[in-house]
Amino acid sequence: MKILILGGDGFCGWPTALHLSKKGHDVTIVDNMSHRQIDVQLEVSSLTPIATMSERLSAWKKVSNKKISYIDLDIAKEYDRLLSMLKNDKPEAIIHFAEQRAAPYSMKSSKTKRYTVDNNVNATHNLLCAIVEADLDAHVVHLGTMGVYGYGWSGSAPIPEGYISVKVETPEGELSREILHPANPGSVYHMTKTLDQLMFAFYAKNDEVRVTDLHQGIVWGTQTPETILDERLINRFDYDGDYGTVLNRFLMQAAVGYPLTVHGSGGQTRAFIHIKDTVRCIEIAINNPPKRGDKPHIFNQMTEVHKVIDLAKLIGKLTGAKIDHLENPRKEADKNDLVVENRQFLALGLQPTTLSKGLMTEVEDVAKKYISRVDKTKIPSTSLWRVK
Amino acid sequence: MKILILGGDGFCGWPTALHLSKKGHDVTIVDNMSHRQIDVQLEVSSLTPIATMSERLSAWKKVSNKKISYIDLDIAKEYDRLLSMLKNDKPEAIIHFAEQRAAPYSMKSSKTKRYTVDNNVNATHNLLCAIVEADLDAHVVHLGTMGVYGYGWSGSAPIPEGYISVKVETPEGELSREILHPANPGSVYHMTKTLDQLMFAFYAKNDEVRVTDLHQGIVWGTQTPETILDERLINRFDYDGDYGTVLNRFLMQAAVGYPLTVHGSGGQTRAFIHIKDTVRCIEIAINNPPKRGDKPHIFNQMTEVHKVIDLAKLIGKLTGAKIDHLENPRKEADKNDLVVENRQFLALGLQPTTLSKGLMTEVEDVAKKYISRVDKTKIPSTSLWRVK
Numbered sequence: 001m002k003i004l005i006l007g008g009d010g011f012c013g014w015p016t017a018l019h020l021s022k023k024g025h026d027v028t029i030v031d032n033m034s035h036r037q038i039d040v041q042l043e044v045s046s047l048t049p050i051a052t053m054s055e056r057l058s059a060w061k062k063v064s065n066k067k068i069s070y071i072d073l074d075i076a077k078e079y080d081r082l083l084s085m086l087k088n089d090k091p092e093a094i095i096h097f098a099e100q101r102a103a104p105y106s107m108k109s110s111k112t113k114r115y116t117v118d119n120n121v122n123a124t125h126n127l128l129c130a131i132v133e134a135d136l137d138a139h140v141v142h143l144g145t146m147g148v149y150g151y152g153w154s155g156s157a158p159i160p161e162g163y164i165s166v167k168v169e170t171p172e173g174e175l176s177r178e179i180l181h182p183a184n185p186g187s188v189y190h191m192t193k194t195l196d197q198l199m200f201a202f203y204a205k206n207d208e209v210r211v212t213d214l215h216q217g218i219v220w221g222t223q224t225p226e227t228i229l230d231e232r233l234i235n236r237f238d239y240d241g242d243y244g245t246v247l248n249r250f251l252m253q254a255a256v257g258y259p260l261t262v263h264g265s266g267g268q269t270r271a272f273i274h275i276k277d278t279v280r281c282i283e284i285a286i287n288n289p290p291k292r293g294d295k296p297h298i299f300n301q302m303t304e305v306h307k308v309i310d311l312a313k314l315i316g317k318l319t320g321a322k323i324d325h326l327e328n329p330r331k332e333a334d335k336n337d338l339v340v341e342n343r344q345f346l347a348l349g350l351q352p353t354t355l356s357k358g359l360m361t362e363v364e365d366v367a368k369k370y371i372s373r374v375d376k377t378k379i380p381s382t383s384l385w386r387v388k
Numbered sequence: 389m390k391i392l393i394l395g396g397d398g399f400c401g402w403p404t405a406l407h408l409s410k411k412g413h414d415v416t417i418v419d420n421m422s423h424r425q426i427d428v429q430l431e432v433s434s435l436t437p438i439a440t441m442s443e444r445l446s447a448w449k450k451v452s453n454k455k456i457s458y459i460d461l462d463i464a465k466e467y468d469r470l471l472s473m474l475k476n477d478k479p480e481a482i483i484h485f486a487e488q489r490a491a492p493y494s495m496k497s498s499k500t501k502r503y504t505v506d507n508n509v510n511a512t513h514n515l516l517c518a519i520v521e522a523d524l525d526a527h528v529v530h531l532g533t534m535g536v537y538g539y540g541w542s543g544s545a546p547i548p549e550g551y552i553s554v555k556v557e558t559p560e561g562e563l564s565r566e567i568l569h570p571a572n573p574g575s576v577y578h579m580t581k582t583l584d585q586l587m588f589a590f591y592a593k594n595d596e597v598r599v600t601d602l603h604q605g606i607v608w609g610t611q612t613p614e615t616i617l618d619e620r621l622i623n624r625f626d627y628d629g630d631y632g633t634v635l636n637r638f639l640m641q642a643a644v645g646y647p648l649t650v651h652g653s654g655g656q657t658r659a660f661i662h663i664k665d666t667v668r669c670i671e672i673a674i675n676n677p678p679k680r681g682d683k684p685h686i687f688n689q690m691t692e693v694h695k696v697i698d699l700a701k702l703i704g705k706l707t708g709a710k711i712d713h714l715e716n717p718r719k720e721a722d723k724n725d726l727v728v729e730n731r732q733f734l735a736l737g738l739q740p741t742t743l744s745k746g747l748m749t750e751v752e753d754v755a756k757k758y759i760s761r762v763d764k765t766k767i768p769s770t771s772l773w774r775v776k
Binding site: 079083113117118121126130132154155157165169170172175179180183195205206385386 | 589
């Protein structure tokens, strides 16, 4: 299948590109290197030594004898080039990772809030608009977030996959309706994914664009069977206070002897998935496209839920790391329960990588291996949700 | 009260500025003249001869002895100037009309779709972001649209004001929840107002920005008690296929002897409000602000519902105009029923201007008076919702 991967240099995009290339698909990466540029701005770098795109692609060619193409293009800004590309390449699937994806970065300042909204909304809208203008029947697979739902909206009922059945009172009695789960985003970044949802719904209704939206949990892990084949293929590992996700930050902190930074009590329950499962989920989504005229298909892309404090304790037990409770910079409930439905991916064959199995591998093979690259001053999270 | 009116040169913005100035408020208009520039692009002009902003403001000074200030600023693009303005002027209320507001224009081409999304989303988000950065406790009054709801979602139950009560099943039994009414926009323009709603909800929650969102019906009429005081104060009257709204188009068509252009059967039921009531509603909203920490207040700003065909018949009866059924360029139900709640404005003292009373005044005093300015080639609606 001819596949475009927008944001194919990123943490999820790069291993997805390799996985789909290995499976025999004709993959083209589109990326404007925005995350590498934000790294420069924030004066941080991936714990793992990521190679340049040219090095990555030539290493992949050598290792697999497969070619991945690369186009340097900003889909939020270069509409005409995006349109030409779609008209010329006629991809059958377009995987859309091309959004600013860190909640703390999106709350850092007016500049980063505005960049996140402007970039993410225009990226998604340009893509939908160009697909319609190019008269292309491509399947859009978009990376959403579990954060569109908020937590605990319907008590102890599991968070459903995108749509929820509700009843409304009318003069003729109660009616049942299936609606998009009400949005309750916790940051400007998460908010942009709730805006994406409404744009997908409109373009699916008006223009029959085929969309699958994947509401992903927090990703952990670094390597996939493909990225591990050559060091030049290694995936990025963010440990800084903006882009580092909680579990990967703990792994690195344990390796480097830094106390595990738990925000508040750590009673926040979150959904998780290993990066190896992310790439498999994307493949499953591509192989199960919506029909024209369907409303967007929505899957919850996660495999387990854990309380943050339990993860910290688990890693503390495995490694001897201490736990440090810091004031929570986010505006969120100090604790919550969480049950999430993920039947669709399981039914389509996903076999989850469980957290208990992979944790020590990550500590030993990734965090400890690159320990000399850690800049400890970049560990604290400094973005505040509200100015005090 | 110190009031900023963003988009204060427009069809709703200008009469609002005059009304609030007359009521003794200290009014500043902010506008980038985007609608006048789109007029140039579309080669159309207002049926009424609208004066320049300088002429408008000096006429108002002469007539009322009151000063309205004007700042030429694009809030979607000039964030730093917007921020400085808020910091310096410290307005207590900010009325936000600064969005591209024609559904047909928003569906005309990729360029106009993209402009509508980029302009409207960034205008609203820049405003919210700047209020937070300026640490300003201003009340934002935003012009939304009845079009966020779609039509007939809950059978014959009236469309509630913004929020709807639903029940969800949980393991502990049924829970009641009040949610934002599910969005079902019918055009890219209407979609942007559904995106606005989610941004308001987030900034009200995270930063306690005080927001009132007014979901307005289709506005008809031209003059208000203020715009009629001097011809240089006259309000704009759009009759072209993009910006003209259905009732004003019929009035002009009747005056000029053009058949009334009904799209499809005309069975579409829509909500209406006279421009005189629009300005009163804005005043009522300003005088009844939310408290800090409230979720956005949402009012339905409309006074009557009518089927399009019934309006055409009424005007046909009054004027002798013929009716012409054209193919509907929009993707919408050919007919629908509509019941809308508007109790909040009525409870706060709004006394509706009924359609039956004002219609012939509009035909005689506005449409017939400026008949020589009509360009009949601009009457047909040419934007298609779907490329055939």
